Amino acid sequence: MKKIYINISLLLSLLFVLNSCEEEDYDIGEITTPTNLTVETEVLGVTEEMPDGDGSGAVTFNASADNAITYKFIYGDGFEEVSYDGTTTHNFNENGVNDYTVTVIASGTGGVSSNLTTTVTVFSDFSDPETKQLLTGGSSKTWYVAAAQPAHLGVGPASGGAPDLFTPVYYAAAPFEKAGADVSSCLYEGELTFSLEGEEIIYNQNNMGSTFFNASYGADFGGSGAEDQCLEYDTSGPKAVSLSPATSGIPEDNSTGTVINIAGGGFMSYYFGASSYEVLSIDENTMHVRGVMGNDPSLAWYLKFTTSQGAEEPEEPEEFETEFEELTWSQEFDEPLDTELWNFETGNGENGWGNEEAQYYTEDNAEVVDGNLVITARAEEMNGFDYTSSRITTQDNFEFTYGRVEARAKLPEGAGTWPAIWLLGADIAEVGWPETGEIDIMEHVGNQQNTIHGTLHYPGRSAGNADGDSILVENVSSEFHTYTMEWSSERIVFLVDGVVYHTYQNNPDSPFNKDFFLILNVAMGGTFGGEIAEDFEESSMEIDYIRVYQ
DSSP, X not given: OEEEEOOOOOOOOOOOOOOOSSOOOOOOOOOOOOEEXXXXXXXXXXXXXXTTOSBBOEEEEEEEEETOSEEEEEOSSSOEEEESSSEEEEEOXXXXXXXXXXXXXXXXXXXOEEEEEEEEEEEEOOOOHHHHHHHHTTSEEEEEEOTTSTTSEEEEESSSSGXXXXXXXXXXXXXXXXXXXTSOOHHHHOEEEXXXXXXXXXXXXXXXXXXXXXXXXXXXXXXXXXXXXXXXXOOOSOEEEEEEEOOSOOOGGGOOSEEEEESTTOOSSEESSOOEEEEEEEOSSEEEEEEEOTTOTTEEEEEEEESSOSOOOOOOOOOOOOSOOOEEEEEOOOSSOOTTTOEEOOBOTTTIIIIIBOEEEOSSSEEEEXXXXXXXXXXXXXXXXXXXXXXXXXXXTSEESSEEEEEEEEOOOSTTEEEEEEEEETTHHHHOTTTTOEEEEEEOOGGGTTEEEEEEEBTTBOGGGOEEEEEEOTTTTTSOEEEEEEEOSSEEEEEETTEEEEEEEOOTTXXXXXXXXXXXXXXXXXXXXXXXXXXXXXXXXXXXEEEEEO
């Protein structure tokens, strides 16, 4: 561990020249200069045999100062970065053992700052000729946001369990979601060109004069800061690119292990404060990347790119033809809830039902009102939990194999709500999860208003790596919509209002060839529901009917 310490005493003189017909008092607030700036550096992978590191070129920096708000690291290799907590890891990519002069600038209120420099010596021995070739096409290649693909933009946790690290579990944009009625958006119009100049990669982004900004950065560039929006921002000019090894811990089956680093604050289409992107997958025509949000390192954003212009009118979906016509079971909710059919599951389960959910399930939050089953989540304390709701199942009472399930429902709203209509394998007690299989006919979270998810969980594809897709549906909390899942030995199809948005090819080795039972619930928060709004009081899922055709 190498530690550099400097105590800086600054004399700050401020001169105000005020010209006015009358004397006025001006209060500009307290200006504080960062002092006692220190920085610790650690070259990763140092051993007795490799005193300058393991060849990754990775160095961790930990800066601290009294009264500092942000820390800017100028690495001396053409790259720089702003850290809010003073901690960062940077990969130096010139092969061999090299010295780099690093400048750290600690900024306080009023724009005043202190700085120091230090030198790091680090060994780098990384190359990925395959990614370089695919990224540049061997000379020059232009990429576009894959607007027609689901999850072309998404967000998930930056760290945690491995499945969460390569899937946008919090939010995934539906095709063309960020476009207007004319299927145009600055997110979809930009061109990203990577070119080879000798052995060096040069990056040019032509954003046609506008950039799509994350809401938390919009105010810095003249926007409202209330939502993601397109703002005028010039991204022209070449920027150097380096490739470095990934350090996220994502399994090699779900990542190339290579990170694209863009110098000069460059970014890829969507501005969320990142200049480094882990390449999850890349081939001749598609690329999937992941970057950690600059002002919130707990979040990772995902982008998909294609070599063909993304903002094209989507094709009209083919009309769906069902295999199942005979109504064999239904719940119309014209009578009080049949408790001989529906089981109440109460409490908070183990670890919030395995999802860190925040609610306590009761038998009092579900009732039949005016022909609808109403499950209500409320902000109220019970048994140590701040929210209540209900969860009911047909386990041991109604279980079936194959068929078409239709549910007409209106969904709750509010950040943190997480309603679901789903199926679980009847042998859950014997084989466990995900071996039993899970079919989520409809999932929705209030933090992704109007996005509907249809998902399958099974061995190898579960939790954040589940097999699913999403679709944008307007007015899900103010109007009833029909959520459908058709299930046979050949396929499982998910629809909303008759529109197909995900299809799974079933097979004899899958867990989806046996009896399943129904579950209806409204959860709060958790790994998928996300942060709960501070002003949340209550909201309900209303179900008009559930019907099974076989």
